[in-house]
Amino acid sequence: MVLSRFMPRNEKFGELFAASARNAQQTAEALIVLLGASGDLGPHAARLRDLEHAGDTLAAQVTQMLADSFIVPFDREDIIALNAELDDLTDFIEEAGRKLWLYRVSPTPAMRQLAEVVAKQCEVLSRGMPLIEDKKRIPELSALAREVRALEDEGDRISDAAQAALYDGVDEVRQMVQAMRTGEILSLLEDASDQAQRVAKTVENILLKNA
Secondary structure (H helix, E strand, O other), rough: OOOOHHEEOOOOHHHHHHHEEEEEHHHHHHHHHHHOOOOOHHHHHHHHHHHHHHHHHHHHHHHHHHHHHOOOOOHHHHHHHHHHHHHHHHHHHHHHHHHHHHHOOOOOHHHHHHHHHHHHHHHOOOOHHHHHOHHHHHHHHHHHHHHHHHHHHHHHHHHHHHHOOOOOOOOOOOHHHHHHEEEEHHHHHHHHHHHHHHHHHHHHHHHHHHH
């Protein structure tokens, strides 16, 4: 007799991961609002900070639940990895917005395009995360993971083109500083897109282990 067969399985992990993905999506959408705003960007930066803190709270809840649970829906290592990766996704998005506000950099078309890509990736993850514990939905989840990868490729193309032209026409110190700051924000947005891809890859690995 295996004791674990008769122990209650905690079904809340999927709910928390879905909430984390929705929070990342809301953070990306708030970043798009900031990128299109004018005047005082402080309230928009504060909104991003609040969402990042909400992500930290959700991550802490997953960690505590993992410590308290005897039976979990999939490997503990995978739970730890997915929890950290979702939290990092929100962090990258928030940091891009925070740096834009701190540096007083004017948003560029490439920033907006990259933010749109990240928002689409987060929306796909939000659709897929509630299905992560349903083995019958594996083909659907795999298709969503491929969609996230395709978007990441699109983000790479946007970022590469923007970074290649970043210093065109720059011949003054002030312009150099602005170009460097713009490049940092573009890199953070690309990091966010790459991070969304890592989340999708971890979900795929979980699916393969539990198929």
